[in-house]
Amino acid sequence: MGASNYSGVWKNCATCEHWSGARKPLPGHDGVTVDSSTVGVCNGFWKGSRKYANDKCGGWAKWGHITQASPEREIS
């Protein structure tokens, strides 16, 4: 258990507009924090499939609650 942070530039499901999982924008709004046990459903390219926060695909679209992350910012 625990939370993981995802930068928007990594383009995971965690930061995708099409993912239904619970997440919170990071203070700088350039990424999100997600509980490690979270599973969401994709409503985009993999419509109806269960996806973990760290999954990704070519259909990624930036979640509306974050800005595009600056590449130089590191999130750990």
Ligand code: SF4
């Ligand atoms: S599978 Fe692709 S389209 Fe679906 S939520 Fe993840 S990154 Fe977005």
